[in-house]
Amino acid sequence: MSISQPPTPCPPHRRAAIVSIGDELITGQVLDTNSAYLASRLVEASILPVEHITVPDDDAALAATLVRLARATDLILCSGGIGPTPDDPTREALAIALGEDLVTDEPTRAALAERCASRGRPLTPLTLLQALRPRSAAMLPNTAGTAPGLFARLRPDAPAPGADVFCLPGPPMEVHAMFNLSVAPALRPVLRGGFATRLVRIVGLGESDAAAKLGPILARDRNPLVGITASGGVLTCRIRAQTPPDATSDSVHSELDRTEASIRAALPDHVLDGPPPGADRSIAPTLEESIIHALARRAETLACAESCTGGLLSEILTRVPGCSAAMVGSWVTYSNTMKESQLGVSRTLLESHGAVSDPAARAMAVGALDRSGARHALAITGIAGPDGGTPDKPVGTVHIALASRAADPATPPIVDARRLALSGPRQEIRLRAAANALALLHFRMRGLDPGRGRLSMEAACQPTAVARA
Amino acid sequence: MSISQPPTPCPPHRRAAIVSIGDELITGQVLDTNSAYLASRLVEASILPVEHITVPDDDAALAATLVRLARATDLILCSGGIGPTPDDPTREALAIALGEDLVTDEPTRAALAERCASRGRPLTPLTLLQALRPRSAAMLPNTAGTAPGLFARLRPDAPAPGADVFCLPGPPMEVHAMFNLSVAPALRPVLRGGFATRLVRIVGLGESDAAAKLGPILARDRNPLVGITASGGVLTCRIRAQTPPDATSDSVHSELDRTEASIRAALPDHVLDGPPPGADRSIAPTLEESIIHALARRAETLACAESCTGGLLSEILTRVPGCSAAMVGSWVTYSNTMKESQLGVSRTLLESHGAVSDPAARAMAVGALDRSGARHALAITGIAGPDGGTPDKPVGTVHIALASRAADPATPPIVDARRLALSGPRQEIRLRAAANALALLHFRMRGLDPGRGRLSMEAACQPTAVARA
Numbered sequence: 059m060s061i062s063q064p065p066t067p068c069p070p071h072r073r074a075a076i077v078s079i080g081d082e083l084i085t086g087q088v089l090d091t092n093s094a095y096l097a098s099r100l101v102e103a104s105i106l107p108v109e110h111i112t113v114p115d116d117d118a119a120l121a122a123t124l125v126r127l128a129r130a131t132d133l134i135l136c137s138g139g140i141g142p143t144p145d146d147p148t149r150e151a152l153a154i155a156l157g158e159d160l161v162t163d164e165p166t167r168a169a170l171a172e173r174c175a176s177r178g179r180p181l182t183p184l185t186l187l188q189a190l191r192p193r194s195a196a197m198l199p200n201t202a203g204t205a206p207g208l209f210a211r212l213r214p215d216a217p218a219p220g221a222d223v224f225c226l227p228g229p230p231m232e233v234h235a236m237f238n239l240s241v242a243p244a245l246r247p248v249l250r251g252g253f254a255t256r257l258v259r260i261v262g263l264g265e266s267d268a269a270a271k272l273g274p275i276l277a278r279d280r281n282p283l284v285g286i287t288a289s290g291g292v293l294t295c296r297i298r299a300q301t302p303p304d305a306t307s308d309s310v311h312s313e314l315d316r317t318e319a320s321i322r323a324a325l326p327d328h329v330l331d332g333p334p335p336g337a338d339r340s341i342a343p344t345l346e347e348s349i350i351h352a353l354a355r356r357a358e359t360l361a362c363a364e365s366c367t368g369g370l371l372s373e374i375l376t377r378v379p380g381c382s383a384a385m386v387g388s389w390v391t392y393s394n395t396m397k398e399s400q401l402g403v404s405r406t407l408l409e410s411h412g413a414v415s416d417p418a419a420r421a422m423a424v425g426a427l428d429r430s431g432a433r434h435a436l437a438i439t440g441i442a443g444p445d446g447g448t449p450d451k452p453v454g455t456v457h458i459a460l461a462s463r464a465a466d467p468a469t470p471p472i473v474d475a476r477r478l479a480l481s482g483p484r485q486e487i488r489l490r491a492a493a494n495a496l497a498l499l500h501f502r503m504r505g506l507d508p509g510r511g512r513l514s515m516e517a518a519c520q521p522t523a524v525a526r527a
Numbered sequence: 528m529s530i531s532q533p534p535t536p537c538p539p540h541r542r543a544a545i546v547s548i549g550d551e552l553i554t555g556q557v558l559d560t561n562s563a564y565l566a567s568r569l570v571e572a573s574i575l576p577v578e579h580i581t582v583p584d585d586d587a588a589l590a591a592t593l594v595r596l597a598r599a600t601d602l603i604l605c606s607g608g609i610g611p612t613p614d615d616p617t618r619e620a621l622a623i624a625l626g627e628d629l630v631t632d633e634p635t636r637a638a639l640a641e642r643c644a645s646r647g648r649p650l651t652p653l654t655l656l657q658a659l660r661p662r663s664a665a666m667l668p669n670t671a672g673t674a675p676g677l678f679a680r681l682r683p684d685a686p687a688p689g690a691d692v693f694c695l696p697g698p699p700m701e702v703h704a705m706f707n708l709s710v711a712p713a714l715r716p717v718l719r720g721g722f723a724t725r726l727v728r729i730v731g732l733g734e735s736d737a738a739a740k741l742g743p744i745l746a747r748d749r750n751p752l753v754g755i756t757a758s759g760g761v762l763t764c765r766i767r768a769q770t771p772p773d774a775t776s777d778s779v780h781s782e783l784d785r786t787e788a789s790i791r792a793a794l795p796d797h798v799l800d801g802p803p804p805g806a807d808r809s810i811a812p813t814l815e816e817s818i819i820h821a822l823a824r825r826a827e828t829l830a831c832a833e834s835c836t837g838g839l840l841s842e843i844l845t846r847v848p849g850c851s852a853a854m855v856g857s858w859v860t861y862s863n864t865m866k867e868s869q870l871g872v873s874r875t876l877l878e879s880h881g882a883v884s885d886p887a888a889r890a891m892a893v894g895a896l897d898r899s900g901a902r903h904a905l906a907i908t909g910i911a912g913p914d915g916g917t918p919d920k921p922v923g924t925v926h927i928a929l930a931s932r933a934a935d936p937a938t939p940p941i942v943d944a945r946r947l948a949l950s951g952p953r954q955e956i957r958l959r960a961a962a963n964a965l966a967l968l969h970f971r972m973r974g975l976d977p978g979r980g981r982l983s984m985e986a987a988c989q990p991t992a993v994a995r996a
């Protein structure tokens with residue numbers, strides 16, 4: 059966080075509003091995630107959102123909302139309603155709010171024409187809608203899609219300064235890309251007396267176990283303030299330091315450092331590594347980034363064998379750019395036939411123990427290790443539901459196993475396995491199973507035995523004896 | 528706890544607003560799911576939400592919002608800010624908006640006292656806050672938690688009728704329980720003159736291509752009104768019929784049927800099947816549900832071979848409960864070694880054409896078909912980025928292939944392949960590649976050749992000649 063900044067001609071952004079646009083949001087058919095994303099990015103920049111609002115695809119309603127917000131705030135971030143179909147209202151609404159005509163932005167028109175020409179497609183009137191802007195507005199490039207964004211200063215009561223309005227597309231990936239490219243550099247936060255944040259991620263522990271171990275670090279009157287959220291089997295600690303007006307950047311960061319160190323000391327095995335030196339410390343690597351980067355640093359490779367997760371574990375790992383340095387490949391052996399033919403799990407084993415069993419998970423891991431040539435192999439087999447449970451193996455029963463090649467090729471692989479009893483809907487069980495499997499590998503790479511007490515994603519987790527193959 | 532019933536009779540609920548309250552929401556630390564839940568419940572009851580708004584834990588801001596909304600709507604559903612701590616603003620804000628004092632609700636106080644006594648706990652001032660209500664408000668029982676809800680009629684411009692205000696707790700489980708118990712029975716929808724909705728999903732077309740082909744069906748003054756949203760490579764048409772005061776349920780559904788038929792006629796190859804007979808027609812199957820159900824109906828099976836999507840295609844398919852009826856398994860062959868050893872893609876082919884090529888995609892599909900015994904096999908190989916692009920094969924170059932077993936086992940498999948030129952960030956390219964691959968299978972199961980002109984997920988798609996193996 060930089061504390062000293064030259065004076066700027068425009069007033070700073072003190073109060074922000076976030077506007078989501080779309081009938082599919084207003085009717086609850088689609089869950090809005092853009093508002094929370096934009097809010098958290100503003101908070102990172104020390105700008106406080108005072109309102110989120112969702113409005114339908116309606117020019118007049120949106121224009122009235124923009125005018126109301128331009129009187130109450132100095133920054134308005136919109137998402138949605140800016141595509142090439144006639145129900146997209148944002149362009150028209152901004153023009154109404156500004157009291158301006160829509161004009162064609164010539165460079166955008168030329169770029170759209172060139173794009174269509176290079177692809178042998180006609181330049182349609184609908185495509186050309188995307189080149190329109192209110193007369194005083196500027197276009198914002200869209201590096202993740204087609205529809206450009208819009209920027210304007212809306213001053214309904216000029217000479218009062220009004221508000222800066224950024225109109226972004228609806229698809230979350232386009233929102234993220236355009237925020238990073240065009241909005242973040244244009245923010246003018248109040249630099250003094252704001253706050254600074256840091257994230258710390260925790261794996262292999264449930265929320266209440268983590269809270270019990272963190273104790274007073276979670277007190278609500280503490281500064282920096284620490285909160286926990288759980289998502290997809292991973293916990294994220296948010297550390298937020300309120301900075302007094304006379305704070306320096308160094309003093310704020312040493313406050314954050316001290317709190318982060320307390321969290322690491324309370325949960326030494328479970329806290330993931332932070333960002334590499336020099337990187338933005340308000341962003342923390344995800345579990346999959348942490349695993350891929352640790353493997354790549356150690357020049358080790360990984361393969362996966364999945365049954366109930368159906369490719370989810372591999373998909374999560376391959377989200378990480380550059381994962382090919384560590385990720386060899388995977389088998390999704392949904393049927394028993396595939397478990398036998400592709401991973402060499404014996405029919406006798408499957409018949410005597412079942413496909414959802416400790417021996418099956420271990421055999422899948424060893425089969426994947428042998429066939430892939432990787433250093434480590436993770437296996438998951440379980441019952442994700444909603445059907446298929448039995449009294450012995452209810453829905454949520456998942457066996458995970460990790461096989462790792464020993465340094466001496468003559469020695470058999472080291473295999474650890476765990477039985478998990480997970481709860482929740484199908485996709486939640488699958489996500490937690492994948493996070494637990496990655497936690498096994500996290501502990502192994504730290505030289506820790508993921509034995510009893512070190513893998514409790516939630517109260518329901520039940521360890522089995524950890525045997526060595 | 529005693530229950531007062533909301534006062535009646537009042538004018539019907541035509542326009543609703545949804546208010547979410549809390550600093551954790553306004554800062555984006557917690558994702559608001561209550562608004563989408565309440566919106567979808569209102570839509571089910573034929574009441575149209577016109578605005579969702581999120582405000583911080585601030586009495587005055589919330590009171591001002593309630594007054595503004597009571598002028599613009601006739602129903603306001605709030606969630607959050609009603610717990611037992613002094614920073615919970617909803618109780619106080621409602622009193623400010625009504626211009627009333629807070630009084631103790633005697634039955635609630637007695638119930639709280641009895642509850643504390645029976646548990647041997649002191650009756651604290653914080654607990655007693657929950658017995659307070661604005662003088663004219665009624666308490667709503669909380670069967671899933673402690674804090675009761677509130678109901679009041681807010682008439683800032685009496686004798687204008689104003690709006691009915693329901694204040695619910697924040698935790699989603701408590702919201703659901705209180706909505707069902709106290710809000711749903713009190714809703715007074717415009718029974719005649721509401722609206723009804725239906726969804727239709729479209730695959731294999733970009734948003735502007737679909738809009739061009741739908742033409743006047745998307746006109747904004749049409750009834751039923753049709754809107755399009757794009758997500759993960761699939762388009763969703765939302766059809767909404769405004770029903771006139773004298774409409775019957777049958778006449779509304781035949782309006783929806785007629786519009787759905789127009790969409791199907793405009794895009795015969797691209798529209799997915801609707802829900803099975805007798806199912807809720809306002810919910811439409813997803814692309815993966817449509818594919819799995821069609822395979823299961825035909826008693827056909829599928830295997831996948833994935834490179835750049837890294838398991839995403841398999842993961843999407845196995846989200847569908849019961850997918851084991853159709854899904855055999857998959858290979859994630861991230862490395863060339865895995866492509867050779869697991870799918871039998873020849874080294875010569877990989878060396879002469881590269882792993883991202885039409886021949887490689889076809890060989891992966893045929894290898895997966897042979898080894899899985901499935902009826903169909905889909906393959907994906909490409910460059911998802913952000914690195915790894917070359918002038919010949921820029922980031923976003925993806926080859927997809929579908930191999931299907933011929934009826935006569937002596938005949939070689941039928942193989943179709945396509946080259947896609949996708950844009951966007953890594954995960955968007957992966958999602959669109961997976962949706963395109965599923966579109967190939969959709970066309971094949973419809974007996975259509977996915978040739979030129981039938982697969983254009985976006986302007987950037989470039990077909991290659993479709994050859995048969």
